[in-house]
């Protein structure tokens with residue numbers, strides 16, 4: 001079956017390699033490793049811990065370079081920063097002209113900000129909405145989920161893809177948001193899938209139409225995620241939705 005990985009962090013510059021065991025993944029074997037796990041297309045941003053907007057622009061340009069190298073294999077995602085509203089809007093326009101339709105994964109704690117909704121983010125979302133782009137956002141215990149919900153509620157025309165199902169209250173909050181907002185999606189990367197029954201329970205509660213297969217490679221082992229999804233006893237239609245149909249539909253909607 002076709003597999004789209006909605007959440008990865010490719011790189012060219014070694015310092016942007018987010019793998020914990022750096023020697024095992026290089027910009028040369030990155031694509032090959034994913035392909036050998038059965039993954040045929042990836043999305044995602046280049047990440048690095050920085051608060052400088054010039055550095056952030058450098059990450060976005062590296063994503064474009066990777067796109068030029070890998071073509072159809074890769075959907076680049078870019079960063080914005082709420083401390084630099086004007087620059088972020090200019091960056092969105094420039095990247096849109098260069099074919100980019102995905103913002104994120106945004107990782108606020110990597111770049112020294114925290115709220116998904118405030119006055120600055122409002123102005124940035126207005127431009128994202130005008131351009132018709134998708135936003136992928138990191139979530140975990142460090143993220144204020146109320147500010148994310150506020151953004152999702154106010155910008156119904158933007159599709160927000162939350163990353164990481166996690167567990168316990170955090171997991172049930174995702175289910176609540178999936179049920180309450182048509183424009184709220186969840187990707188399976190990071191913490192969550194290793195808890196047996198997580199995906200089946202998610203689908204029973206919130207359907208399979210807004211769940212996206214994702215890994216967070218090279219931080220995680222991509223084959224482990226593929227096998228975990230296969231082992232949850234989903235029906236064929238649900239499996240297809242999760243592995244590629246939902247992502248395909250979403251990406252087509254912003255072409």
Ligand SMILES: [Zn+2]
Nearest residue numbers: 007009105216
């Ligand atoms: Zn990530």
